[in-house]
Amino acid sequence: MAEVHVIGQIVGASGFSESSLFCKWGIHTGAAWKLLSGVREGQTQVDTPQIGDMAYWSHPIDLHFATKGLQGWPRLHFQVWSQDSFGRCQLAGYGFCHVPSSPGTHQLACPTWRPLGSWREQLARAFVGGGPQLLHGDTIYSGADRYRLHTAAGGTVHLEISLLLRNFDRYGVEC
Amino acid sequence: MATASPSVFLLMVNGQVESAQFPEYDDLYCKYCFVYGQDWAPTAGLEEGISQITSKSQDMRQVLVWNFPIDVTFKSTNPYGWPQIVLSVYGPDVFGNDVVRGYGAVHVPFSPGRHKRTIPMFVPESTSKMQKFTSWFTGRRPEYTDPKVVAQGEGREDENTEAEIPRSTWVCLCPIPALMLSFCPQ
Numbered sequence: 263m264a265e266v267h268v269i270g271q272i273v274g275a276s277g278f279s280e281s282s283l284f285c286k287w288g289i290h291t292g293a294a295w296k297l298l299s300g301v302r303e304g305q306t307q308v309d310t311p312q313i314g315d316m317a318y319w320s321h322p323i324d325l326h327f328a329t330k331g332l333q334g335w336p337r338l339h340f341q342v343w344s345q346d347s348f349g350r351c352q353l354a355g356y357g358f359c360h361v362p363s364s365p366g367t368h369q370l371a372c373p374t375w376r377p378l379g380s381w382r383e384q385l386a387r388a389f390v391g392g393g394p395q396l397l398h399g400d401t402i403y404s405g406a407d408r409y410r411l412h413t414a415a416g417g418t419v420h421l422e423i424s425l426l427l428r429n430f431d432r433y434g435v436e437c
Numbered sequence: 438m439a440t441a442s443p444s445v446f447l448l449m450v451n452g453q454v455e456s457a458q459f460p461e462y463d464d465l466y467c468k469y470c471f472v473y474g475q476d477w478a479p480t481a482g483l484e485e486g487i488s489q490i491t492s493k494s495q496d497m498r499q500v501l502v503w504n505f506p507i508d509v510t511f512k513s514t515n516p517y518g519w520p521q522i523v524l525s526v527y528g529p530d531v532f533g534n535d536v537v538r539g540y541g542a543v544h545v546p547f548s549p550g551r552h553k554r555t556i557p558m559f560v561p562e563s564t565s566k567m568q569k570f571t572s573w574f575t576g577r578r579p580e581y582t583d584p585k586v587v588a589q590g591e592g593r594e595d596e597n598t599e600a601e602i603p604r605s606t607w608v609c610l611c612p613i614p615a616l617m618l619s620f621c622p623q
Contacts, residue, residue, distance in 0.1 A: 267516045269544060274557065299474075299517040304590045309559060313460070318557035320542055322590050324474070326517040367547055424547040426516050 263328040264430045265298075268336065268361050270423035272306060274318035277417030278354050280344035283317045284308040285419065287341075289325060289361075290403050292334010300325035308345050316420075323423070332435065336361040339402045340419050342374055352391050355416025358403040365437060367424040374416035447480070447512050448520070450545050454488065454505040457526065457558075462538050465501055465528040466490045472542070472588035473511065474518010482509035520545045521588040526558060534576025542588040 268289075275283055288303035306319035327336065339358035343351045355374025362368045378384060379394040387393035401407060430437050454467055470485040488505040511520055526539045539558025546552040561579040563569040572578045581587065 267519075269516065269519045269547070271544065299515075301590060310562065316557075318559055320557060320559070320587075322521060322542065322544070322588055324517060324519060324590075326515075424544070426547070 263296075263330055264433055264435070265428040266327045266329065266336070266361075267426040267428075268323060268325040268327070268423060269426070270323050270367075270421060272319050272321040272323065272340075273420040273422055274309070274316050274320070275342055275417055275419045276316040278315075278317075278342065278344070279417075280352070280354050281315070281317065282308055282310045282345045283342055283354060284345065285319060285321070285340050285342050287321070287323075287338060288399075289336050289338050290400070291327065291329075291336045292331070294331040295327050295329045295334055295336065298326040298328050335363060337403045338372075338421070338423075339399070340372065340374065341399075341402070342416065342419060346391070350391060352387075353393060353395050355419075356396065356402045357416070357419055359421070361423060362425055363437065365425050365427050367422065370421040370423060372419040372421065374419060375413040376416050378412050378414050445512055445514055447510060448545065449510045450482075450507060450520075452507045454503050454507065454524065456500050456502045456504075458500055459526070459528075459538060459558075460499070462528050463493050463501075464490055465526050465538060467503060467505065467524055467526045468584070469505075469507060469522055469524050470585065471509065471511075471520045471522055471545075472585045473513075473520040474515070476515040477511050477513040477518055477520060480510050480512045484509055519547070523584050523588050524556065524558070525584045525587075530573070530576055530578075532576050536576060536578045537580045540581065540584055540587045 272285060272287060275285065285306045286303070287306070302325070304321070306321040309317040309319055311317050337358050337360050341356055342354040344354045345351050353376055355376045357372045357374035359370055359372040362370070377394045377396065383394055396402065427437050454469060457465065457467070459465060467488045468486065471479070486505065486507070488503045491501045491503055493499050493501055507522070521542050521544050523540070523542045525537060527535055528538045530536045537560060539560055541556040541558040543554055543556045546554070561581065563572055563579055
């Protein structure tokens with residue numbers, strides 16, 4: 263079986279209008295992929311920038327997959343939330359990016375979006391907080407049913423991911 | 438096909454903690470340690486260290502220079518658990534107590550050659566204003582009992598950190614000649 267190591271960090275996020283951000287991340291793969299070591303999802307700490315607007319998490323990611331096919335190449339997906347001083351959480355953005363397919367170290371910048379609701383919901387969000395969220399998390403990384411959404415841009419999640427591939431040449435895949 | 442026996446590879450890290458920029462603090466020292474998975478073991482060098490105390494330069498750069506050497510070699514059979522270096526920076530507060538000024542962690546570079554990395558630092562935040570005041574007053578700030586927690590992904594949900602108060606620059610020159618030899622045995 264071919265093996266893939268995804269090792270790196272979720273460095274942080276920038277460009278969000280809210281401060282005090284945290285990120286729930288996960289990795290989605292196709293049916294032919296098997297996770298040998300590592301955790302498939304997690305949540306970073308809440309970080310409040312003191313200087314500048316970038317929130318830094320430095321959250322480590324270390325995953326070891328075995329696969330029999332290229333279909334369903336891993337995708338990292340994120341939900342960025344902000345937390346206010348009362349401890350309430352509000353969605354700041356959803357985003358996803360594919361794990362790179364060439365070995366080496368990559369700097370990734372993943373843009374995010376959040377669902378807008380009706381004008382009533384937008385007004386409520388401005389005053390009271392809250393706002394619409396996705397019921398099914400898989401819309402973040404899949405294209406189906408996206409046409410139903412009306413969204414606004416959020417900030418950017420920055421990642422540094424390194425990829426190590428093993429045994430791909432045995433299956434005739436050049437990398 | 439016969440199963441291949443695990444192949445051992447070596448990872449040699451040579452470098453230094455070069456300098457830092459902390460706009461609000463002075464007279465700092467740093468500690469480094471490595472966090473790695475179960476399949477890894479250090480074979481040579483020191484996996485922990487404490488640097489000297491350094492003061493800011495008087496010029497415009499306002500930089501704190503340690504130039505603190507890191508020299509360690511790991512051996513492993515599996516890239517899972519790739520070593521991370523965890524840095525903790527400490528300094529005196531107004532009353533003279535030694536308090537933590539920042540934690541940061543980054544993976545050791547993956548490819549041979551020279552790499553320069555700047556890592557952001559963060560400190561845990563007190564949960565309430567009262568606690569914030571008491572910790573400022575007594576000098577007992579929230580601190581991790583084991584800095585290695587910074588390199589782990591699990592259990593971070595309940596933490597609040599004060600972002601990178603300062604953007605600490607950590608520059609590490611890491612030539613790694615003996616890396617990933619014959620990772621795929623036939």
